[in-house]
Amino acid sequence: MIDAGTSFSGFDARSWHRLVSLFVPGLASQPPERWARRAATRGGVLLVFHDGVRVLRAVHTLRGPLAAEAWQGPETLRALAARTHTRFAVALRTGALESFFERLGGRITAHDDPFVTAALVLGVARELLEDGAAYVLPEVPRGVPLPPVDVALRAWDALLPDGRTAALVLFEGEHLDTALLARRRGLCLDRLHGPEVLHRLVGPLGGDFRRDYRVIRAAIERDLGPMSVGVFAQTDTFRALLRRDDAGAWARAVAARDVVVDPMPPWFAVAAGAGAMRAAARRSRDLFAGVELLGLLDPVARGLRVLAERAGEVDLQALLGFDPLRVLSALLRQSETVPDDEAPDDEPDEPLHDDHDVV
């Protein structure tokens, strides 16, 4: 959570774009000339406006206006989404947005922190869904309670304790691709820094994150304070793992040192599926008493066992009622917009004024 006092620095446009598009690919920028080809691009969002009887307007962010006449409830939205091969869709009845802001305005107070604000916004959005003023796809399960604010705060404390720093450092080959350093003070993050700051803290790197991570961690802790979690990987590996659904993918990646997590908090071991590994191992031992089936000579298996042993009491899924990593991977898999492979900023651009005027 950030506020007006958050110090934010150390990103250029490219490294920030790389970082954000890992988690929210739909926000990836497109160059102006791509607009004409947007219809052929996967993904996008369908927006439908209706008055309860007629569809006033149906617009797809990539395919433009769609023909539609009668509004027959959520079936209409599902049919339009299917027609355009769209997974994300929103239908709003006339006045829904006004109602949304009307309710928010009546409940927001001057002293609401970001957690309370988020809870209010989600709560009002849910009311509109339950009233039928709004529909969204994928459908939000009804009756699943939103985590109360105090639960969200406990999860936040578990994720990143006060005074601690989290780091995500990603490489492309031997080079630092992007990074995020985040330190928490009180409720919010007071420092958010990117790779330019990291370069200044660390100096030249060796080019192998499996060795460089120790130097990076030491530099961060010298400047920002103790770390609670550090993730080091190649960008492509990290991107792929974010979209994996199989339990244990992260655990296997950590064990194989495709991802280095140092320090590794207990919640990470649980989230990475190490719990599943441990449970499987325990069942195996029960079945074959006295025989350790987690292969003694297999370094990956040994790594898995170490990981499983680190999994502690903190389980974010039990706390929040959902598994954040699995929800994120499900969303990312459904978000099919492919980021543009733009040239890095240090490559030559086309000149503005070409002298090939007269042929």
Next chain:
Amino acid sequence: MIGRLRAATLRTSTLDPARWARALDAFADLGFDAVDLCAVWREHELGPGRFDFHAPRRDLAAAVRAAHAVGLRVLLRLGPMATPEAPGLGLPERVLRDASLAARTRRNNPLVVPDGLRLVPLPSLAARGFRHESRQWIAAALGGLGDALALVDRVVVGEALPLRLRDAPGDGDHHPDAGSAADADAFAAAETARVVDYLRELAAAAVTAGVPSDRVAFAWSGPVLGSAAAATLGAERTLVFAAPPPRAGVETLWREFRAAAALGHGAVVTLRAGTAPIEPPVPSSHARAVARIALAAGLDALSVQMGCAGEGWVGALLDEEAHPRPHAARWRELLHGADAMPRGEEVVVTERVAREALEARRARAASNPLPLGLLSRLGISAAELDPTPGTDRRPPRADAVALLDATDLPLGPGFVEVAEAEAPRLAVEPPATVHARCVRDAAGTTHWVALHDHPDPLTLTTARGAVVRAEAGTPVTLHDVEVAP
């Protein structure tokens, strides 16, 4: 008219003052001839009627003098909501929390808008109290400059309002001072009149504080194209407006920039180098693509935001130490190339829509009026939500003329309107939508600047046989001279 301007933004309150001189030198070295400064009300007010303009990061006069010493002109934005990335809308917390100044919903709740990760009440432009406070701020800020005021080239007043989502014709500000409206059309017209009057009041306050009238400009946060308010304001003073994002597409960008270029007092386009952290990120190459379109469309006054911001901005031209980032050199090349654009009178074929009709369209749109800035971020054009389908995009043609969107107001100086039947033409092969500008220089030679986003390269040919092969997204120029056989 503001004429040629190449400005870069310097955020004095977030950049160490010891680095201001280095940043200004770097701007000059990159080819900029002006610096764009902003005075954020929230950062200067100590209490009601008490301001600080002398503390190191608040000393705007020092920044103005430093810019002047390096030979840079100064653009100074006063707001009251001067820059969209300032917290709290740039307003003092006491103004933000004063319920009597807040815009109201139909049920008298405050209208809230995002401010980072919180929601804050939007001030009401109808509220007499807020208008009074705004004028007081303008006067105080200009007074705080002292003698340095004479060194300011342009004072910019007006809004950098946050995006607001709304979807019903009557969903607007129902503050008691706003009065009532009979129907959606009247409501839309009243809103237009309100924002125009507000900006005029701010300009009058600046003039009263000693700024020559021809040096006061309006800041405008919405689109220019399709806006009756922007057209009205642009007929009175220079309009400083923000470019749409890259994903808005070639046509939306071109038409927006052309509409601005033809305003009566010209326009300054704010181009983005980087973004605020809470905004969708934009790579520098995409931002420069937008800049190329703006320059090709004939906009000769621009401000790059941010030139140098210190903290709180991603991807400025200079980093937090005021050293140029690698992409800064690309901007230098871009600006240098812009000076080679053809100059002269512009020959145009106008497509006019009266301001009243624009307001009516906005009032009746199916989702009125989702902010056009938001729509363009999603890649949706304004008229895709218009109840009259198919009115927006220009169709493919075998020839191109210099089309220009305009309202019922006269065009700015340097524009000559002709009927389509008499207009100069560019042959287009294969037929496609080509956006073109036709310039006649003092010697009577015709020059073209053209742009398209067709998937395949196009061959463009002038009347006298000059030919160019144009790639998508890259502006080209043609000089209509006889080609030897």
